Amino acid sequence: MIASTIDSLSLKPPTNLIAFDTPDDRGVSITLKWEIPQDISKIQGYQIFREAEDESLHLAGYAPVNKTEYIDQIDVRNNVPYQYRIRSTSPERLVSLFSEPSQKVYAYPQWFRKDLINVVVITLIYLALLIYFVQAARTGKEIFLRRIPGLDALDEAVGRATEMGKPILYVPGIWPMSEVSTIASMNILKPVAKKVAQYDSKLIVPNRYPIVMNVAQQCVKEGFTEAGKPDKYNEDDVFFLSPNQFAFAAGVNGIMERERPATNLFFGAFFAESLLLAETGNAIGAIQIAGTDRVPQLPFFVAACDYCIMGEELYAASAYLSGDPRLISSIKAQDWGKMGLLISLLLGSVLSIFGITFIISWFTVR
Amino acid sequence: MFIRRTLPILIAFCIGFAMLIQYFIPHPYSERFYDIVVQQWFITIYAFMFIFAYRSFFSHHIRKVKRRKTGYIFSIIAIASALLMAVGGFATRRGDFFDSLYNYLYAPLQATMFSLLAFFIASAAFRAFRARNVQATLLLVTAVIVMIGRVPLGDYLWRGMPDLIEWIMTVPSMAAMRGIRIGVGLGAVATAMKIILGVERTYMGGT
Numbered sequence: 001m002i003a004s005t006i007d008s009l010s011l012k013p014p015t016n017l018i019a020f021d022t023p024d025d026r027g028v029s030i031t032l033k034w035e036i037p038q039d040i041s042k043i044q045g046y047q048i049f050r051e052a053e054d055e056s057l058h059l060a061g062y063a064p065v066n067k068t069e070y071i072d073q074i075d076v077r078n079n080v081p082y083q084y085r086i087r088s089t090s091p092e093r094l095v096s097l098f099s100e101p102s103q104k105v106y107a108y109p110q111w112f113r114k115d116l117i118n119v120v121v122i123t124l125i126y127l128a129l130l131i132y133f134v135q136a137a138r139t140g141k142e143i144f145l146r147r148i149p150g151l152d153a154l155d156e157a158v159g160r161a162t163e164m165g166k167p168i169l170y171v172p173g174i175w176p177m178s179e180v181s182t183i184a185s186m187n188i189l190k191p192v193a194k195k196v197a198q199y200d201s202k203l204i205v206p207n208r209y210p211i212v213m214n215v216a217q218q219c220v221k222e223g224f225t226e227a228g229k230p231d232k233y234n235e236d237d238v239f240f241l242s243p244n245q246f247a248f249a250a251g252v253n254g255i256m257e258r259e260r261p262a263t264n265l266f267f268g269a270f271f272a273e274s275l276l277l278a279e280t281g282n283a284i285g286a287i288q289i290a291g292t293d294r295v296p297q298l299p300f301f302v303a304a305c306d307y308c309i310m311g312e313e314l315y316a317a318s319a320y321l322s323g324d325p326r327l328i329s330s331i332k333a334q335d336w337g338k339m340g341l342l343i344s345l346l347l348g349s350v351l352s353i354f355g356i357t358f359i360i361s362w363f364t365v366r
Numbered sequence: 367m368f369i370r371r372t373l374p375i376l377i378a379f380c381i382g383f384a385m386l387i388q389y390f391i392p393h394p395y396s397e398r399f400y401d402i403v404v405q406q407w408f409i410t411i412y413a414f415m416f417i418f419a420y421r422s423f424f425s426h427h428i429r430k431v432k433r434r435k436t437g438y439i440f441s442i443i444a445i446a447s448a449l450l451m452a453v454g455g456f457a458t459r460r461g462d463f464f465d466s467l468y469n470y471l472y473a474p475l476q477a478t479m480f481s482l483l484a485f486f487i488a489s490a491a492f493r494a495f496r497a498r499n500v501q502a503t504l505l506l507v508t509a510v511i512v513m514i515g516r517v518p519l520g521d522y523l524w525r526g527m528p529d530l531i532e533w534i535m536t537v538p539s540m541a542a543m544r545g546i547r548i549g550v551g552l553g554a555v556a557t558a559m560k561i562i563l564g565v566e567r568t569y570m571g572g573t
Binding site for chain 1: 491549558563569
């Protein structure tokens with residue numbers, strides 16, 4: 001008993017315990033910081049105790065020996081004064097005396113995440129650039145846009161299908177409408193539908209999501225109307241196939257095998273089914289143009305398709321196809337954004353060699 | 367015109383900006399707003415849209431069967447399968463019968479489709495790795511090194527092989543992927559902003 005008391009006294013509690021409301025959060029959280037004792041050879045960890053007016057002192061958490069911080073999120077209430085104490089524990093379950101109590105602390109929710117100020121600044125700069133270039137487009141200044149072979153080949157692909165008397169298959173990816181790549185796909189679908197209508201061909205659009213199907217129907221309908229052939233639009237050609245990924249892939253492959261489309265267009269978000277679709281299309285001898293922002297799927301499309309639209313080109317496709325100066329000018333803003341990032345990247349890399357890391361830390365998001 | 371064009375653009379502008387601002391506000395009110403708009407509204411709209419989806423599904427397949435189009439037998443199977451799963455689920459309240467359908471029919475069919483990927487990868491790789499020009503040859507050589515290095519044979523042939531593979535994957539390959547991803551990120555933000563500002567309207571049928 002005496003020996004264990006002496007052992008217990010040899011364990012020192014952490015010092016300088018401070019408690020404060022966890023910043024940039026929704027409240028109900030308090031952060032604790034402390035300094036570890038000089039001799040930690042007998043310490044296994046720290047027990048964290050909490051008390052409030054209506055809560056007696058009780059164990060609220062545990063931190064391993066090398067930790068100097070703990071975030072208490074268990075049953076913490078907003079606007080209630082809490083006080084904390086901390087003590088060391090040993091592997092033999094001995095405990096030290098309590099540390100000095102922390103000051104009283106309240107948890108409360110914040111209205112702004114200060115840790116995301118860099119994101120706000122970059123977003124505002126980017127927004128300003130975008131608005132500037134869109135406004136500048138109104139002056140009629142011509143903007144150079146490099147050729148995108150995959151999109152240039154659309155005319156040829158649609159024309160080939162018409163000559164062969166076969167349909168064109170358009171797959172708008174397998175993600176919902178909330179995904180930017182699906183929206184980009186819908187932006188491409190309308191000009192494609194217009195071309196198809198002009199060539200008097202047939203467009204098949206199978207869908208995995210009901211909302212995407214509705215938007216696709218609207219886009220195709222508008223495309224046919226703009227081409228002056230609203231009567232050629234058939235709602236049954238833009239249909240719902242299956243909500244399941246592989247059932248959808250099997251269904252699309254079945255359509256390829258039965259309908260034998262002369263042209264397959266894959267634009268949107270694709271995953272494991274990308275190669276299943278593209279290889280089947282390749283096997284039936286269709287001209288294939290694919291575009292996705294999913295980097296892991298790009299090699300599959302490159303291997304199996306005639307043309308591949310990579311990453312950001314998918315987003316630029318709408319501007320490219322429509323020729324609308326306002327949309328084209330927005331691509332200029334993207335280029336300036338890339339230039340800014342490239343300069344920051346180079347500067348950050350060079351400066352970090354000399355131990356100057358403020359650019360790197362400024363771009364860090366917690 | 368107002369209902370079909372202006373109102374959707376206004377809604378996109380208001381909700382878009384609200385969601386943008388919401389991202390920077392950690393307050394519970396903000397979380398609640400997100401929960402209502404994204405979770406609850408989305409689920410409600412999604413559930414209702416399935417009515418349209420299944421109307422489309424049945425009308426598409428029934429028409430194919432009526433017209434005896436090529437492969438109409440698959441349409442009969444599709445309709446029968448959809449009805450069987452629906453009736454199985456409702457009638458047995460997702461009981462043993464439904465579970466059996468799911469576990470012994472639906473899941474294996476999915477797995478079969480997924481496993482076909484291995485054969486498709488082999489055929490695509492065979493085509494992609496033909497040394498037609500300098501770039502294709504470079505791709506072929508790199509791919510062969512990576513493939514050998516990923517299996518025990520690589521380590522057996524040369525001790526340094528796994529490190530070489532790691533370097534290829536984490537330096538040149540990663541650099542190319544990050545380049546594309548930066549472009550994708552900027553493009554996605556630009557597209558989102560164009561939609562919020564009403565500059566991009568193609569997706570709602572207008573230009």
